[in-house]
Amino acid sequence: MTNGIESGAGFPETGGAAGSARWFVLLLGIVAILFGVLFFVYPIPTLTFLATVLGIYWLANGVVVLLSLSRDKTGWGWKMLVGILGILAGVIVLIYPLYSAVLIPTIYAIVIGVEGLVIGAIYLVQGFSGEGWGTAILGIISIIFGLILVVHPFIAALAFVLLIAVLAIIGGIAAIVFALRMPG
Template identity: 40%
Template sequence: MTFNPTLDRANKPLLRALAANWWLILLRGIAGVIFGLLAFMWPGITALSLTFLWGGYALIDGVASLWAAITGGGAGSRGWLLLVGLLGIAAGIFAFVWPVGTAGVLLLFIAAWAIATGILQIWGAIRLRKEIEGEWLLIVSGVISILFGLVLVMQPLAGALAVVWMIAIFAIIFGIDHILLAFKLRSYKA
């Protein structure tokens, strides 16, 4: 049985909501790629600068997710988007309010955020599996996020340059994945 986006979309409120806001997922992807490229361009970045850069990224990502949850109209459960949004906003604010303290625990902080976000993205993909083809893109993003968080937990003493590169690679892969997902959702837009 194949999925016909025109006929099946009316019975899929979550898909309609995500398709209507595909551009927010695209913005999340673009922000991720830009963040990753900036991290590669400035490999000697200090822990404090990285804290502010990452805090800005987490805040933008959280606001975009929260906006998608709020503007989802009559869609079904948008709880996973709401949680991702609130988690990102909280992480971003924490990084700006306590930058010195955050710099000291940034690796564990980012690891916890990445693991939680990954779990929520997989949860969201599972909820979408009957509504959309290509939900695997969100699953891939979630798995990458969880793996990235686990690597940071298991290797906390890695050199600053290696950490910057790991974060940059994660952000670029995450960004590209979300850009692909956004264009897939755009094809379902009414």
């Protein structure tokens, strides 16, 4: 004969690991929607916050990499470079978080633009070398988008931030729906 406590009577069933996963997915969905809304309503302060978190990460990672040299000397030159660059980047981002919030997405847009130009040029050469008109047309489109990103990186960065906001909200809604449909 068991009492109610031993049999679990009167306590809600959490579903064990499945119940924990359900609440975790639900929480992630809510956080994603929150960040998406914050990106729409307060884009620069939200980017500044994320840049600050990135600066803290780079700084901590740089310190950890340099400290790891005391245990493992393999690839010490690369580790030293990564550690020093991480510390420098982290300190710069933490000293200038507002500039970093604008500069990081802008640099990202330029890098993607240059990548688009290179990929477009490769596709264009392949298209005229016998791969077909489809490849050449993809090359031209890639070059056009690459030029837009390189010539107008700040506008592209703003569009990137808005895209992140939309994707965060859509992903958050999807996560909440998924969490509510999980067996629990």
